[in-house]
Amino acid sequence: MTPADRSEKLIQPNAQHQYEVTxxxxxxxxxxAGMHLWNSHPxxxxxxxxxxxxxCPYCSAEYTLRK
Numbered sequence: 001m002t003p004a005d006r007s008e009k010l011i012q013p014n015a016q017h018q019y020e021v022t023x024x025x026x027x028x029x030x031x032x033a034g035m036h037l038w039n040s041h042p043x044x045x046x047x048x049x050x051x052x053x054x055x056c057p058y059c060s061a062e063y064t065l066r067k
Contacts, residue, residue: 046063
């Protein structure tokens with residue numbers, strides 16, 4: 001897979017304000033793996049395991065853990 005192919009599969013970070021994630025997405029970071037990083041804020045890890053909900057301190061994106 002070429003870098004261009006990988007780039008086409010990445011999603012735009014901070015495009016939504018609410019995301020539903022699963023255990024497969026843990027440890028949770030914003031922007032998530034699979035998002036472009038070049039036009040986003042620094043990656044920050046969010047503790048979602050205990051409460052099932054987290055909010056990014058940079059972009060205010062909200063994440064809900066689907067069980």
